[in-house]
Amino acid sequence: MQPELKSYQYNYPLTKNDVLVCLIDKHRIYPELSQEILLASNKYGFTYGEDIDTLVKSNSNYVLRHLIVVDGLDDPESTTFDYMDVIKSFTSATIAMSYSSKQSFDSASPTVEKMKKNYSQINFLLPTQHGDKYIPSLDKLVDNAICDSVRIKYEPKCISKNIEKIFTKDIRDFFGKVSALVGKNSLFHRAETDGFISLRCPHGEGFFITCTKTSKTNIDLSRIAYVHFYDESSNLLAYSGNFLPSSDSVEASVIYSKMLNVSAILHTHASRQFTRNPTFSHKIAVPPMRYGESKLGDSLVSYFKSQDEIDMAIMEDHGELFLSTESQPHLAYQEIKRTIESNLRKAK
Structure with missing residues (x-):
């Protein structure tokens, strides 16, 4: 190496x-x-x-x-x-x-x-x-x-390097607590950098998301980006922050834009616990699909809108999504935590 x-x-x-x-x-x-x-x-x-x-x-x-x-x-x-x-x-x-x-x-x-x-x-x-x-x-x-190379499929446009004014304590606490939750339960298969943590901005438009290739178990808060918007026609993703937003920001953007009640999304790669566990075969929302593309986001939205509960879904061969509809960051964390812990008990 x-x-x-x-x-x-x-x-x-x-x-x-x-x-x-x-x-x-x-x-x-x-x-x-x-x-x-x-x-x-x-x-x-x-x-x-x-x-x-x-x-x-x-x-x-x-x-x-x-x-x-x-x-x-x-x-x-x-x-x-x-x-x-x-x-x-x-x-x-x-x-x-x-x-x-x-x-x-x-x-x-x-x-x-x-x-x-x-x-x-x-x-x-x-x-x-x-x-x-x-x-x-x-x-x-x-x-x-x-x-494992360029990672992102979207066209990035950096608006600003600085997000400090909008990256408030309640948002920082959300990312820190969810990171600890991922680490405690080892919610990854290959590497702790897989997946993403995301929160709709509680003070305005857009959403926060971990940057690509960021550890989800020992999170560095400087590696959080703010996504202003994603334009599907041009594949342009406008963001602020020091690093490129998650390669899955496209799917996250589609979900946030088409499901206004969703306040937070956690994407994990807990293959043993969830993705490949037959206990959760009924939670498979989409077949194997390419990541980082709006088509996957649209398919996930269609699945969630057909469900009575939108707390969890599995992307076959790709990982899990845990969603919250709570408007406050601390409540969003608690809802995601309850969903994960409840399903981990079922997995055992």
Whole structure:
């Protein structure tokens, strides 16, 4: 790994010259995968290719270098070690394993958990069930090329770096308490930076949201952004703050704009507790969909408007949403806390 390159904090949007994404695709599960990532690279602005030696050596100035490996069956440890020398040329990597059965996947899970702790820069992509097999999904592979590199799909427009005048104590307390709640209950699978915490501004329009790649368990309050608005026609997101708002700000904006009673949203990736727990299969609101796009927000709004309660929903293969309709930040926190604790009891 290259520790000198890990300090990038997403305080400005990356460009094609800043980011390299490479693919090693031994399985060829999806013949169209390489073309789909190439299309994403042109749309969202990163360099992409499969000729790793040439690409890495031709430009050492990439701020981020991400590797995606689609290989291996039932043995994540051996697969990871097979590529360890290659991974050293990148700032991050994703291992997309396949499994021959659910039993094989379950048996390998303890090994994956151990390796996640030993190799923090490696993401072990969770597979999706296809018939009797568990394989990485096409959408997750394409999205991984984006979310582990440039991250955002919207066009950012920074209005101001300073939000202190509107970032009042009650709002700061909300973020601090929700962060502690996420940490206490380990509401993440891959990394504590996944998901987002958000609060509609109680003193005006817009909403506050954690910035992309921000820890949700030990929150740094300087990494909260204020989103003024999102314009779907231009894909422009106007914000204030020192860092880029969450890559999921688009979905959050759609929910806030179309559900005026929603005051707060917490998005977690608690795969074991909720997303992949059969106990909550009735809470699946949407099938696997691309993150950071208004289509996902619209689908979530349609689901919530069809429900008697809008406290919780699962995005299949992507995580959970916990919502509040309480107008005051401290009451919004309490409502989200009650919902999470109640459902955690059911999960056990």
